[in-house]
Amino acid sequence: MKEPVLEIKDFCVDYGLGDQGVQAVRDVTLTLHRGEVLGLAGESGSGKSTLAYGVTRLLPPPGVISGGSVVYHPPNGDSYDVMALNDAELRAFRWAETSIVFQGAMNSLNPVHKVSTQMLDVIRAHEPGLTPQARTARAQEMLKLVGISADRMDAYPHQLSGGMRQRVMIGMALVLEPQIVIMDEPTTALDVVMQRQILAQLVELRERLGFSVLFITHDLSLLVEFSDRIAIMYGGRIVEEARSADLYKDSLHPYSEGLLKSFPALRGPRRELAGIPGSPPDLRGMPSGCSFHPRCPHAFDRCSAEIPVLGVPSARNDPDRSVACWLPGRVPVG
Amino acid sequence: MTVTDTEVVLEADGLTKHFPVRRGVRDLLTRERKVVHAVDDIRLTLRRGRVTALVGESGSGKSTVARLLAQLYGRTSGDIRLHGDSVTVKGGRKFRAYCRRVQMIFQDPFASLNPTHTVRYHLTRALKIHGRSGDTAAELEANLRDLLLRVQLTPPERYLDKFPHELSGGQRQRVSIARALGADPEALLADEPVSMLDVSIRLGVLNLLRDLKERLNLAILYITHDIASARYFADETLVMYAGRMVEGGDSETVTQNPAHPYTRLLIESAPDPDRLDRVGDLQPPEERGTGEPPSLIAPPTGCRFHPRCVHAMPKCSTDLPPRFELPANDDSNRGHWAACWLYEEGAAK
Ligand SMILES: Nc1ncnc2c1ncn2[C@@H]1O[C@H](COP(=O)(O)OP(=O)(O)OP(=O)(O)O)[C@@H](O)[C@H]1O
Ligand SMILES: Nc1ncnc2c1ncn2[C@@H]1O[C@H](COP(=O)(O)OP(=O)(O)OP(=O)(O)O)[C@@H](O)[C@H]1O
Ligand code: SF4
Ligand SMILES: [Mg+2]
Ligand SMILES: [Mg+2]
Numbered sequence: 001m002k003e004p005v006l007e008i009k010d011f012c013v014d015y016g017l018g019d020q021g022v023q024a025v026r027d028v029t030l031t032l033h034r035g036e037v038l039g040l041a042g043e044s045g046s047g048k049s050t051l052a053y054g055v056t057r058l059l060p061p062p063g064v065i066s067g068g069s070v071v072y073h074p075p076n077g078d079s080y081d082v083m084a085l086n087d088a089e090l091r092a093f094r095w096a097e098t099s100i101v102f103q104g105a106m107n108s109l110n111p112v113h114k115v116s117t118q119m120l121d122v123i124r125a126h127e128p129g130l131t132p133q134a135r136t137a138r139a140q141e142m143l144k145l146v147g148i149s150a151d152r153m154d155a156y157p158h159q160l161s162g163g164m165r166q167r168v169m170i171g172m173a174l175v176l177e178p179q180i181v182i183m184d185e186p187t188t189a190l191d192v193v194m195q196r197q198i199l200a201q202l203v204e205l206r207e208r209l210g211f212s213v214l215f216i217t218h219d220l221s222l223l224v225e226f227s228d229r230i231a232i233m234y235g236g237r238i239v240e241e242a243r244s245a246d247l248y249k250d251s252l253h254p255y256s257e258g259l260l261k262s263f264p265a266l267r268g269p270r271r272e273l274a275g276i277p278g279s280p281p282d283l284r285g286m287p288s289g290c291s292f293h294p295r296c297p298h299a300f301d302r303c304s305a306e307i308p309v310l311g312v313p314s315a316r317n318d319p320d321r322s323v324a325c326w327l328p329g330r331v332p333v334g
Numbered sequence: 335m336t337v338t339d340t341e342v343v344l345e346a347d348g349l350t351k352h353f354p355v356r357r358g359v360r361d362l363l364t365r366e367r368k369v370v371h372a373v374d375d376i377r378l379t380l381r382r383g384r385v386t387a388l389v390g391e392s393g394s395g396k397s398t399v400a401r402l403l404a405q406l407y408g409r410t411s412g413d414i415r416l417h418g419d420s421v422t423v424k425g426g427r428k429f430r431a432y433c434r435r436v437q438m439i440f441q442d443p444f445a446s447l448n449p450t451h452t453v454r455y456h457l458t459r460a461l462k463i464h465g466r467s468g469d470t471a472a473e474l475e476a477n478l479r480d481l482l483l484r485v486q487l488t489p490p491e492r493y494l495d496k497f498p499h500e501l502s503g504g505q506r507q508r509v510s511i512a513r514a515l516g517a518d519p520e521a522l523l524a525d526e527p528v529s530m531l532d533v534s535i536r537l538g539v540l541n542l543l544r545d546l547k548e549r550l551n552l553a554i555l556y557i558t559h560d561i562a563s564a565r566y567f568a569d570e571t572l573v574m575y576a577g578r579m580v581e582g583g584d585s586e587t588v589t590q591n592p593a594h595p596y597t598r599l600l601i602e603s604a605p606d607p608d609r610l611d612r613v614g615d616l617q618p619p620e621e622r623g624t625g626e627p628p629s630l631i632a633p634p635t636g637c638r639f640h641p642r643c644v645h646a647m648p649k650c651s652t653d654l655p656p657r658f659e660l661p662a663n664d665d666s667n668r669g670h671w672a673a674c675w676l677y678e679e680g681a682a683k
Contacts, residue, residue, distance in 0.1 A: 044503075191391040191392050191559055192559075192600065192603040193391065193603040196605075219533070220533070221606070221607050225607055248607050259534060260607075263533070263562070263607075265607075266561065266565060266606065270565070273537055274537070275541075276534040276535070279504060279505070280532065
């Protein structure tokens with residue numbers, strides 16, 4: 001039943017070459033399944049955006065993919081490695097199969113064109129076979145799906161509120177009915193009321209249109225509520241991956257635990273808040289071993305000596321979980 | 335303890351700020367002068383040793399309130415009182431004297447420190463301006479160390495000669511706080527002091543503020559759009575909507591028993607990890623009632639929330655609701671009020 005759509009393996013991204021280079025994404029292995037919302041969380045600078053742009057080969061220089069593979073499984077047809085595509089194939093893959101809502105995208109609408117014109121242009125460029133009527137119908141339907149009424153279609157971006165612009169961007173990302181939608185912090189600029197509306201819409205559209213979502217944010221409390229699975233990134237690596245409920249109730253990596261304890265809860269009894277001491281790692285001087293060890297309350301000798309590998313923890317016999325930590329019970333079986 | 339039992343430091347009464355809107359060519363033909371009603375009729379009290387949170391969505395006027403209180407903006411009307419004395423300062427010596435007692439911390443620790451100067455420079459300057467640099471170099475050095483120790487940047491020598499870009503976001507915000515403390519103020523106005531910081535380090539800065547409140551007996555205004563953090567860090571919470579204050583009271587009461595329909599919407603919308611699987615159940619938003627913030631140039635008449643309110647009655651679109659006191663069960667929720675017609679004596683709930 002759980003069918004992979006995108007399989008990322010041993011993926012590495014560097015910024016710059018040689019001595020000047022820093023490794024921003026390190027040996028990431030992660031699978032997105034059909035129809036799921038996979039959340040990617042981690043503090044600023046942990047490499048979330050770099051990973052997203054790397055797997056779609058949209059990395060701006062000086063970013064370079066220094067290793068790994070990204071295998072795409074179309075709904076029908078043969079699987080292929082995105083890293084091996086030539087330019088023409090890559091263009092087709094990007095538009096027909098994936099789409100990205102970039103961090104800060106709400107400000108990237110063209111201010112001099114109407115919202116409807118911008119959406120029609122996207123459709124025309126990628127589905128030249130459609131008649132003008134069919135294009136208009138498609139654009140209208142999509143805007144309606146994201147809650148922009150027909151009478152706002154001819155608005156210019158500055159006439160819409162931030163939340164409405166963001167919904168237009170989400171509509172644009174979905175209008176070509178992609179298999180995979182990558183959203184990089186799509187709601188950070190919005191207030192909670194608007195944020196919840198957009199997320200509810202996304203979850204509903206996903207059910208209707210059947211796409212998969214990679215949702216990037218630093219707000220873990222948001223992900224726990226509405227994604228199916230969550231991967232936690234720290235210092236360029238995935239350090240834990242689990243179903244949302246498991247991650248929330250039974251996190252195994254000390255960093256995940258620290259993140260969860262950093263959020264004041266609005267409901268229920270007041271919990272003791274701990275936070276995470278210290279500051280995020282510096283890519284130029286990554287700590288040895290587990291890069292979290294200088295901040296980890298449980299660190300012991302081995303942590304600073306060897307890099308823990310991501311694997312199914314021995315204490316939980318559950319193939320849907322993985323963690324990278326040397327603590328007893330968290331080390332992979334075998 | 336109730337919300338009304340320590341010494342009042344700073345008070346605002348009827349505080350109002352309207353910004354003129356630059357007129358386009360077409361507007362010049364009409365006589366009408368348009369203004370942004372950024373803040374209307376704000377009443378609040380900051381007390382010694384207490385944190386008062388001001389929450390509300392983006393554009394609701396929170397920063398404007400802080401800037402009015404800091405006397406960075408002139409007010410359209412209303413009064414600001416420091417220890418009961420009405421104050422209006424326009425630059426100069428009186429402004430510095432006011433600043434010594436009321437200091438502001440800004441949202442963006444990256445922008446508020448000058449990148450070409452060291453921590454030592456920033457803090458020395460703050461001490462000098464407020465005449466607290468001491469008589470000798472040794473005294474200055476001791477005061478500098480003391481400031482860094484207060485914001486838990488230890489050991490101080492490690493930070494004194496660093497430039498802002500050599501510090502993390504959390505460390506930079508601590509330096510901004512240290513600079514504010516350099517004036518030895520009585521009130522601290524903190525405008526979203528942690529929202530630009532990473533989640534993992536926010537807590538440390540908030541704990542520091544709480545610690546300062548207790549040790550230095552400061553009156554703190556904590557501005558945030560994160561109402562959950564208000565529950566944890568503020569004694570009292572005030573909620574703003576479209577330039578007006580709509581609810582206030584003890585933080586635990588306001589967050590656990592919100593009265594105003596806007597506060598309820600805000601709280602229902604906050605991410606809730608315990609609400610697994612519920613997002614899908616929410617109604618798909620329709621254009622009406624999705625909650626677009628209102629225009630502040632022509633704000634809704636009556637209650638400004640009425641176009642979005644599910645409980646709106648005819649009266650709500652015509653009459654401005656005053657503050658209604660809410661019944662208290664005990665001391666802990668005394669002083670809870672809401673500006674909503676639902677709480678008028680005899681109104682059907
Ligand atoms: N163009 C670049 N040149 C050099 N280093 C870069 C460049 N872009 C990003 N980096 C570094 O790569 C690391 C990962 O950055 P990335 O933008 O992927 O983080 P992120 O997890 O998306 O963070 P945020 O939550 O702030 O968006 C960071 O340490 C960043 O400083
Ligand atoms: N200098 C100004 N001139 C004109 N309008 C202004 C000015 N400053 C603020 N405003 C307007 O006043 C209103 C309140 O702004 P304010 O910055 O106080 O909101 P806020 O609650 O702090 O929002 P945020 O959470 O986004 O910081 C907004 O509609 C804003 O556009
Ligand atoms: S491996 Fe060690 S240092 Fe790293 S998180 Fe686990 S316990 Fe801490
Ligand atoms: Mg990013
Ligand atoms: Mg503000």
